[in-house]
Amino acid sequence: METAALRRGYVYVTLAAALFAVNASVSKVVLEAGVEPATLAALRSTGAALGLGVILLAVAPRRLRVTLRELPALALLGVAGAAMVQWLYFVAIQRIPIGIALLLEFTAPVFVALYVRVVRRQDVRRRTWLAIGVALGGLAMVAQVWTDTGLDPIGVVAGLGAAASVATYFLVGSHTAAARDTGSLTFYMFFFGALFWTVTQPWWTVDLSMLASSAPLLGTLDAYSVPAWAGVVWIVVLGTLAPYALNLAALGRISPTAVGVVGMSEPVGAGLVAWAWLGQALTAIQVAGGLIVLVGIALVQRAAAPAPVSAKAGRIRGKMGPEVDDRGQEEQPLESTQQGRHEAPARASGGVRERAAPPAGGARDDAGVGPG
Numbered sequence: 001m002e003t004a005a006l007r008r009g010y011v012y013v014t015l016a017a018a019l020f021a022v023n024a025s026v027s028k029v030v031l032e033a034g035v036e037p038a039t040l041a042a043l044r045s046t047g048a049a050l051g052l053g054v055i056l057l058a059v060a061p062r063r064l065r066v067t068l069r070e071l072p073a074l075a076l077l078g079v080a081g082a083a084m085v086q087w088l089y090f091v092a093i094q095r096i097p098i099g100i101a102l103l104l105e106f107t108a109p110v111f112v113a114l115y116v117r118v119v120r121r122q123d124v125r126r127r128t129w130l131a132i133g134v135a136l137g138g139l140a141m142v143a144q145v146w147t148d149t150g151l152d153p154i155g156v157v158a159g160l161g162a163a164a165s166v167a168t169y170f171l172v173g174s175h176t177a178a179a180r181d182t183g184s185l186t187f188y189m190f191f192f193g194a195l196f197w198t199v200t201q202p203w204w205t206v207d208l209s210m211l212a213s214s215a216p217l218l219g220t221l222d223a224y225s226v227p228a229w230a231g232v233v234w235i236v237v238l239g240t241l242a243p244y245a246l247n248l249a250a251l252g253r254i255s256p257t258a259v260g261v262v263g264m265s266e267p268v269g270a271g272l273v274a275w276a277w278l279g280q281a282l283t284a285i286q287v288a289g290g291l292i293v294l295v296g297i298a299l300v301q302r303a304a305a306p307a308p309v310s311a312k313a314g315r316i317r318g319k320m321g322p323e324v325d326d327r328g329q330e331e332q333p334l335e336s337t338q339q340g341r342h343e344a345p346a347r348a349s350g351g352v353r354e355r356a357a358p359p360a361g362g363a364r365d366d367a368g369v370g371p372g
Helices: 002-032 037-059 071-095 098-105 108-118 126-143 153-179 182-200 228-251 256-263 266-278 284-303 311-316
Strands: 214-216 225-227
Touching (some): 002 037, 002 098, 002 228, 002 256, 037 182, 071 098, 071 182, 098 266, 098 284, 108 126, 108 284, 126 284, 182 228
16 A cells, blocks of 8 residues: 555656646747746736635635734745746746756755855855755856857846745745645745736736737647647646646655655756757757756755654655764754745755854844744
């Protein structure tokens, strides 16, 4: 029975990764049809919030209860993890190949490690710095920095900006996940993401007429077209709600670490779909560099591998238990979340040795991140 549950868990997370991979090319089709990245990000956040809200109201309305103290952190999570990540991601895939855009975004654990070392002044393991060096070397190969590959600089900056936003999501999410279940946390992330776009670009000022236009499917399917709104529906339902539900179902059967590791296949899958569908081919050096980037990211996450925790705690929150450093001393836990961004990211920590920073202005430093 346990083996069957594990098998179903891996099937669910693999299907989620496949849907996310296809969703990247679908998003490219919608963007090329004339839908602006900010508009598409707003539509995705709003649609996901409505869908998750209806589901939670139907099956577990009590999960939607929220306290005033939680709101600032949830709002920041929504702006960083939903609004900014998705907008910058859409800008990136509009301008550079999908596989490269996702590789840039997947460097978020590197930003987390740098933040912890530079801002929080905590020690970072030597093997983490080595892993960061591997990832950056792979990125240099992907970008082929020794020659002009024609990569759009705005697209590259947007991809790195998406990574920084995902890192912010990791850091804030590690604080808020301790008191809230994954489903409601994801709902509020999308809700505040949608609210952000409603304030910054009110719906009555957005031209939605392009949703009725015809969107050519591009590449090998260029002879066919669909209404742009159909692509948006795909992005919300099959590119967001379905894979999130599959990942949640998988977390009930396999560990968050396993879900994160399988999710690491997303840039590879998205790149293969973009190659077969859109004709976005990468050079052999770029492919090798992409694999090196994934190895580096995996090493960063492995450096923060948690000690065994109870099955229930691992499934629900993915908390990182106490770790032992190279000297055999127990370290403080650093929590992590699995859900969020435009797609479910993996583990957040980045191999940090917890050490109390000097308190600022007499305030106690409890290693927490974000308000509330």
